[in-house]
Amino acid sequence: MQYKTDDGTPPPASSYYCIVGFYAIGVLIATCVFDLFFYVEYLHDLRTQPLNGEYDYIIVGSGTAGSWIATRIPSDNVLILEAGPNRNGLMDVPLFLPLLQGTNYDWHYQTEPQTQSCWAMNENRSRWPMGKVVGGTHMLNNMIHFKADRKDFSNWFETNAMLDRFMEFFEHDLWSNVERGFTTELGHVFIDAAKSLGFTEDEFFHPFVTTRHGRRWTTAHEYGTVHRPGHERMTNILVERVIVHAGIAQSVLVSRAGQRFRINARNGIILAAGTIGSAKLLLHSGIGPQSQLGQLGIETIINLPQVGKNLQDHISTGSELVLIRNPLNLHPVDIVHPKNVFHYFTGNNRESSLSFGGCEAVGFVSFGGNYTSDLQFMVLPAGLSSDGGVHLRKILNIKDSVWHDYYEPLLRMGQSVVTILPILLHPKSRGEITLRSSHVRDAPVINPNYLTSYEDVNVLIKGIRLLQKITQQPPARKLGLEFNPKPFPGCTMQPFDSDAYWECYVRSVTHTIYHPVGTCRMGSTGADSVVSSSDLRVHGVQNLFVADASVMPGLPSGNPNSVAMAIAEYFVRSNFPPSSVMPEK
């Protein structure tokens, strides 16, 4: 098997070293700049103190949900606490998003070694970046805004009235900061190819992204536009635990630079620390499974066995699986090219490839179950080798041996690739988060148990089969899309292209889509859930709430950021009289 350029000659090796060198320098400069911003903010924050020792409400976390709650809460006495620093304008450039992973603005989480999946990754571990910055994970996500359908939430709430209240976020279009993103030819071709198989434009389309004039726009940006004089936000401050006294959550214990202090909340403490952060914080506060807490020497305040359980994530497969004959009009070098950066800031942002969030087309497919969709496609115009192996393979944790055997040869041959990910939307496998120790600065144990249910493997194989059909349609053939004919290392024992081969492939190339949810699920009682679905209050504690992606009982049939916003809005609408809730814009 040989890869060739258009005129049949292999490209010169110099172009390979050029990409690697160029990219390495770009990444180095970007990392230094981000680090510099980080330390400037950090030193600045060390000199600030909270103005008061007591507030009506304390919101923990300024991410997607936390900043939305802060925007909408009808209270003028609120403290927002964020473990990360302030954001800066450079981070608003959409295409820089992979550069933020692995910096000080990321929590650097990774999963435990997986037995049934992630075989192509070092120690079978998946990396889980998450935002540690004002704006949270919305600051480093791909910005796809998913408009969810009521059908997906039919078993989330106890009554129809609650479901109606939750759906108001989507039905009233409360988030209007969306634009159609940058696309290459690939997005159009993919959609056309799917249409020739009978899919409609409601199923395969160019997604909306959360940008304004080509710049990233998060709920934290939105919060910056509202005038809330009684609000205070502290950054670079870690909430260590919630202090519950006589069944009432009364204060939070926080720390910064070795200093610890307590801040009281008169009416409520709202955890919006994310799927990992909120579960971890409850466990450190003595709210969780009693036996587990006892082993770590943490006194149990409320025995809630479901804290940390029910962890679910969207996963996908396929990198360098689809080759493309003709290169597209977006080169990975664009990300760090000074000329491009200059044009972005001086010209029309939206026309620049830097306004690109990574994904140019999506597709939703149903296999006829209880959900609107079972499989999603995301189309990206590059592959993990496109940056010369400088950065992407590290953030995806690819083993060196696999890199040299499978990915690097493509790069050396100058073979262009694209990424079309089939995504498992409703996994049957369940994982959990537990504490590693009673030290609050230790990362928790994250075990998603990817692909422990065979049905999950099956859906991904169906996705690959459908992708084969799509790439065989005339529009895709014309663009020169074809499946990579090289067997994946470790799977050569299976007949190529058999279901057994694809099972091995899926278990090797298991990519997270970064959508973990469910660790503080909502429901009706403390036996089946962590918070009440009627108002998101933690069972058995007064004045303590969780409102973020962790309360989702299951995954939505698409990207979850908008659903985290809807949960935040639901929290506000459920706990404050309608007349007092901030007017809609």
Ligand SMILES: Cc1cc2nc3c(=O)[nH]c(=O)nc-3n(C[C@H](O)[C@H](O)[C@H](O)COP(=O)(O)OP(=O)(O)OC[C@H]3O[C@@H](n4cnc5c(N)ncnc54)[C@H](O)[C@@H]3O)c2cc1C
């Ligand atoms: C690479 C990547 C790409 C993604 N792409 C998309 C996409 O295209 N579309 C989409 O819909 N979704 C996407 N997502 C997922 C989406 O961004 C998340 O589901 C969403 O941001 C979750 O919001 P949240 O409010 O629950 O948590 P977060 O936004 O993570 O907010 C939690 C905040 O709490 C802070 N915090 C945590 N613990 C503490 C503590 N102890 N003390 C103080 N502060 C604390 C954190 O620093 C953080 O700021 C992506 C995620 C990633 C990582």
Ligand SMILES: *[C@@H]1O[C@H](CO)[C@@H](O)[C@H](O)[C@H]1NC(C)=O
């Ligand atoms: C990773 O998976 C492989 C393949 O199943 C297995 O042989 C290996 O022991 C696993 N490694 C770890 C660290 O669990």
Ligand SMILES: *[C@@H]1O[C@H](CO)[C@@H](O)[C@H](O)[C@H]1NC(C)=O
């Ligand atoms: C659909 O939901 C019903 C009722 O909750 C359940 O019995 C059934 O197993 C579900 N079907 C699938 C395919 O999950």
